[in-house]
Amino acid sequence: MMGNSENEDPLEDLIINYNELNSSVIEELDEEPSALEFMRFVARNTPFVVRSGAANWQATRTWTVNYLRELLRDESVNVAVTPAGNADAPTPYTSPDDGTTTLVFAKPHEEDQPFMTFLSYLISQEHRQQSPQTPSQATTSITTTATGEIRYAQTQNDNLRHEYLPLFAHVPATIPWARIALARDPDAINLWIGNSRSVTALHKDNYENIYVQIAGQKHFVLLPPVCHAAVNETRLRPAVYRRRRMEVSGGGEGGGEEEGLELVLEEGEGEEVPFAIWDPDRPGENATRYSALVQPMLVTLDPGDMLYLPCMWYHKVSQSCSPEGVCIAVNYRYDMDFTGPLYPLSTFVRSISSKALQRAE
Amino acid sequence: MMGNSENEDPLEDLIINYNELNSSVIEELDEEPSALEFMRFVARNTPFVVRSGAANWQATRTWTVNYLRELLRDESVNVAVTPAGNADAPTPYTSPDDGTTTLVFAKPHEEDQPFMTFLSYLISQEHRQQSPQTPSQATTSITTTATGEIRYAQTQNDNLRHEYLPLFAHVPATIPWARIALARDPDAINLWIGNSRSVTALHKDNYENIYVQIAGQKHFVLLPPVCHAAVNETRLRPAVYRRRRMEVSGGGEGGGEEEGLELVLEEGEGEEVPFAIWDPDRPGENATRYSALVQPMLVTLDPGDMLYLPCMWYHKVSQSCSPEGVCIAVNYRYDMDFTGPLYPLSTFVRSISSKALQRAE
Ligand SMILES: O=C(O)CCC(=O)C(=O)O
Ligand SMILES: O=C(O)CCC(=O)C(=O)O
Numbered sequence: 001m002m003g004n005s006e007n008e009d010p011l012e013d014l015i016i017n018y019n020e021l022n023s024s025v026i027e028e029l030d031e032e033p034s035a036l037e038f039m040r041f042v043a044r045n046t047p048f049v050v051r052s053g054a055a056n057w058q059a060t061r062t063w064t065v066n067y068l069r070e071l072l073r074d075e076s077v078n079v080a081v082t083p084a085g086n087a088d089a090p091t092p093y094t095s096p097d098d099g100t101t102t103l104v105f106a107k108p109h110e111e112d113q114p115f116m117t118f119l120s121y122l123i124s125q126e127h128r129q130q131s132p133q134t135p136s137q138a139t140t141s142i143t144t145t146a147t148g149e150i151r152y153a154q155t156q157n158d159n160l161r162h163e164y165l166p167l168f169a170h171v172p173a174t175i176p177w178a179r180i181a182l183a184r185d186p187d188a189i190n191l192w193i194g195n196s197r198s199v200t201a202l203h204k205d206n207y208e209n210i211y212v213q214i215a216g217q218k219h220f221v222l223l224p225p226v227c228h229a230a231v232n233e234t235r236l237r238p239a240v241y242r243r244r245r246m247e248v249s250g251g252g253e254g255g256g257e258e259e260g261l262e263l264v265l266e267e268g269e270g271e272e273v274p275f276a277i278w279d280p281d282r283p284g285e286n287a288t289r290y291s292a293l294v295q296p297m298l299v300t301l302d303p304g305d306m307l308y309l310p311c312m313w314y315h316k317v318s319q320s321c322s323p324e325g326v327c328i329a330v331n332y333r334y335d336m337d338f339t340g341p342l343y344p345l346s347t348f349v350r351s352i353s354s355k356a357l358q359r360a361e
Numbered sequence: 362m363m364g365n366s367e368n369e370d371p372l373e374d375l376i377i378n379y380n381e382l383n384s385s386v387i388e389e390l391d392e393e394p395s396a397l398e399f400m401r402f403v404a405r406n407t408p409f410v411v412r413s414g415a416a417n418w419q420a421t422r423t424w425t426v427n428y429l430r431e432l433l434r435d436e437s438v439n440v441a442v443t444p445a446g447n448a449d450a451p452t453p454y455t456s457p458d459d460g461t462t463t464l465v466f467a468k469p470h471e472e473d474q475p476f477m478t479f480l481s482y483l484i485s486q487e488h489r490q491q492s493p494q495t496p497s498q499a500t501t502s503i504t505t506t507a508t509g510e511i512r513y514a515q516t517q518n519d520n521l522r523h524e525y526l527p528l529f530a531h532v533p534a535t536i537p538w539a540r541i542a543l544a545r546d547p548d549a550i551n552l553w554i555g556n557s558r559s560v561t562a563l564h565k566d567n568y569e570n571i572y573v574q575i576a577g578q579k580h581f582v583l584l585p586p587v588c589h590a591a592v593n594e595t596r597l598r599p600a601v602y603r604r605r606r607m608e609v610s611g612g613g614e615g616g617g618e619e620e621g622l623e624l625v626l627e628e629g630e631g632e633e634v635p636f637a638i639w640d641p642d643r644p645g646e647n648a649t650r651y652s653a654l655v656q657p658m659l660v661t662l663d664p665g666d667m668l669y670l671p672c673m674w675y676h677k678v679s680q681s682c683s684p685e686g687v688c689i690a691v692n693y694r695y696d697m698d699f700t701g702p703l704y705p706l707s708t709f710v711r712s713i714s715s716k717a718l719q720r721a722e
Contacts, residue, residue, distance in 0.1 A: 010709050010712040010713050010716070011709075013708070013709070013712065014705055014706070014708070014709040017704075017705040017708055017709075018702065018705040021699050021700055021704065021705065022700050022701070035397055036396055036397045036400055036541070036542065039397055039400040039401060039404060039542075040400060040542075040544070042404050043400060043403050043404035043698070043701070044698060044700050044701035045701050045702050045703075046700065046701055180397070181397065181400075181401075183401070224702060225702055226702050226705060226706065226709075337404070337405060338382050339382055339383050339405050339407065340383070340404070340405035340406050340407055341379065341406050341585060341586055341587050341703065341706070341707075342406075342702065342703065342706075343378075343382065344375055344378040344379040344382065344587060345375070345587065345702070345703075345706045345710070346702075347374070347375070347378055348371050348372075348374070348375040348378075348587075348710070349706070349709070351371040351374065352371050352713060355371070
């Protein structure tokens with residue numbers, strides 16, 4: 001039988017069978033698909049990239065740093081601030097009470113900043129460290145900003161049609177082949193502006209996602225929905241960074257007060273967040289016995305590239321900057337179709353995985 | 362969370378979640394879909410029926426019994442012969458050695474018959490019993506044909522382009538929207554000729570199926586692939602009917618020899634056949650603890666109706682005859698796409714189901 005390996009463990013077989021039947025190399029198109037061609041990928045829940053599909057967009061052609069400054073001179077924007085580029089990420093938290101360390105789900109400190117301030121900060125931080133470095137994980141719950149806090153404009157609330165409205169005219173209002181195929185308009189169109197210090201941790205969304213690179217590069221690590229048992233989904237307490245003035249010893253002026261970011265557990269009603277804690281870039285840590293079976297799909301987007309990221313695929317995203325020192329992307333999110341077998345089946349894989357991993361503990 | 366019920370048993374949740382998110386009433390179109398519209402149904406693995414979609418086909422308009430006799434006057438055709446209309450069906454078998462009865466997978470006796478003989482047999486049998494009756498299950502392994510054996514032309518080897526070639530010009534050589542959407546030609550185009558005594562037992566295929574009613578009616582009971590745990594898949598020994606002359610007592614001329622059908626186990630290499638033994642029309646028999654959760658989708662096809670039967674859906678099919686006493690259908694089968702998550706996920710559901718049901722025994 002095709003793709004029916006005969007191991008003992010159905011979760012293992014699931015990943016192995018999937019790998020046998022599917023390539024882990026992304027399909028590359030050299031022009032945009034028709035609505036029907038797109039729908040075939042949606043039906044297979046399989047990513048593709050259109051190289052240079054958005055190369056002629058006004059955004060891709062014109063969004064230099066100076067031009068953005070001009071267009072958004074008087075705007076304020078919402079910024080996610082973290083010590084290590086770890087907005088919405090599993091993060092070690094050390095309890096001030098008993099000194100024990102656990103993983104929590106760290107949300108960024110969010111604040112409005114003048115766009116000019118935000119952009120200059122990103123760029124000068126990027127240029128200070130010539131070779132982009134992998135953000136280190138925050139290992140304490142209090143971090144001073146002496147080493148430089150990390151900022152990322154990553155609101156996902158349809159920001160390009162609200163906060164960044166002056167830029168919206170520079171991208172298509174819809175992606176025709178996606179709109180026609182999915183028979184709906186995008187639920188959100190979002191702009192992402194960051195530098196190489198931010199990483200989006202592995203997670204999945206209930207959206208069909210058309211992700212378009214404008215400046216710099218994004219590096220996606222993609223895992224199909226069948227890999228649930230590999231990502232070690234764990235219930236994490238939610239915590240949030242907040243700014244705090246704190247004592248520092250040493251430093252340039254021999255100690256004193258400095259602004260820092262403190263990770264604070266959310267109290268009371270704060271429900272635990274089920275979240276993947278396996279990181280495909282550190283495969284030996286927080287792994288399950290299924291993690292080694294996964295064959296991640298790796299794709300780097302260059303300016304003008306468009307990625308179809310199907311609903312429910314796990315994705316981890318890191319970034320490199322343009323020569324100007326920024327990384328800019330726009331994505332179109334469409335509500336997924338919850339009818340058909342895929343959504344209930346993915347819930348099913350999730351509960352079988354969680355039972356299997358609990359049993360093993 | 363949408364469609365996430367919180368029972369203990371993931372297999373139960375799977376069926377319940379599916380039912381919450383999907384209608385068990387088939388979608389009805391009143392004209393043929395475009396390739397894109399069709400692809401949306403393929404993506405959702407969801408059936409639909411186009412009422413009267415094939416009403417203008419030459420086959421639908423012209424295939425009277427007399428016209429078929431004229432076209433196929435000199436042809437021989439392959440006929441499946443069974444005592445109870447149970448070709449390829451779970452059937453009780455009583456061992457001649459020890460008298461024990463077990464379910465086996467009964468294949469029909471197959472033989473070539475002049476088309477004229479076959480058709481006359483079907484029709485006169487149908488007209489003898491005015492009100493179509495539900496075929497009774499064969500309960501012994503030897504059945505005389507005194508009550509009338511059941512014949513069904515049901516070869517599924519692309520017969521309309523081979524055995525029945527003279528008829529092929531009366532149907533479209535392809536279904537354009539299916540060919541364009543699936544980007545392939547049909548793997549097989551099959552003709553089905555039977556009467557109300559034949560039933561096709563619940564099973565599933567790895568094909569996308571466009572099923573078109575020409576004369577009479579077909580009654581489909583459809584279950585989605587997520588219902589695997591409900592159908593009680595069981596490994597059955599294969600057996601085949603063969604003709605045999607046997608002694609009969611009584612009867613019109615006070616006993617003598619008569620032709621009968623004997624069910625014979627296949628020897629040796631005959632591998633066991635995993636087959637659904639639950640029958641949604643007799644829900645209390647051979648049920649699993651999941652069977653009662655299933656909400657079958659019922660659809661009757663009238664002449665000219667076209668059904669999209671998605672790959673991997675369980676289907677049981679019974680039939681009613683036209684006033685002329687026959688039931689005729691044509692179907693187009695397209696190889697399914699094994700890429701994407703659906704095929705490995707359905708294999709996964711199957712192995713979890715089989716483990717769960719074994720545990721319960
Ligand atoms: O660009 C990023 O940092 C993350 C993108 C993402 O997670 C998404 O589009 O869903
Ligand atoms: O028409 C029938 O009797 C059965 C049809 C069927 O099983 C199929 O088309 O796969």
